[in-house]
Amino acid sequence: MAESIVSAPASLPAETSLAERFAVWQDLGLDPHHCPVRDVLDHLGDKWTTLIIAVLAGGTRRFGAIQRAIPDISKRMLTQSLRDLERDGLVARRVYPTSPPSVEYSLTPLGETLLAPLAALVAWAERNHPAIRAARTRFLAEA
Amino acid sequence: MAESIVSAPASLPAETSLAERFAVWQDLGLDPHHCPVRDVLDHLGDKWTTLIIAVLAGGTRRFGAIQRAIPDISKRMLTQSLRDLERDGLVARRVYPTSPPSVEYSLTPLGETLLAPLAALVAWAERNHPAIRAARTRFLAEA
DNA sequence: CCGTATCCGGATGGATACTG
């Protein structure tokens, strides 16, 4: 997919509002290749990625250990999610050619920089979880 | 769905690490009803929600205005996403019974509290977008 | 132990047409 030559806009200062950032993406036609929400966050939003990052936030883990930490993930989805994270440079995979083989996963330095903003969002979710559930109940009661 | 009587754990201080938070959810069996990642963030992770919030971060908007701001969203998906946000108490919907009718959407106070952590995550995505794209290219080159 | 391969059901989401 011969990438466009248009370079991404210079990154804005950290305190830039969401609304201002949106205006920039909009000028680029919300092209998914230049819209970080679509190109990066959509990935974090899938069913398992955030949970896996939370596990790896605790340190290097083996494949089986991650699977035990998230009881209802299948090997298929765990492998695929880890591959995607590796592909994006957030997770490192190290294979030890022992028998039976063992494979260790850990966050890369890039992956570690994600922890702070992600933890802030998760903290928001925890703090407001009761309010959100209350809103849902109220909404249902009106229908 | 007669809700369980087990109350959610008291919320942890803001600086608590992801790994520590995960341990708490895990003790509850990662039950989706008590895991904010699953009950709240999964919702934010769907295809349009974050973009819609970014638009509303700029102020109250009418249905048509939101649709024009996000060129490739269908009316169907916009309606559905807005309903979900309204249901969770993040967005308010106000109908003016004019002819033709006009409907305004805006963030609720609860919705506004989401802007700061969300903007931080988006800022991370913007800043590291080039590094992530580079990692993808590297990954492809090895296969 | 750490995967891959295959199959398949259900959810997601786009296109289109219609309504108050």
Place this chain on the structure above:
DNA sequence: CAGTATCCATCCGGATACGG
């Protein structure tokens, strides 16, 4: 203008079985 209704293709993700 702001939806709803319907149909339909695609994709996500679970179950199972097999391989290095």
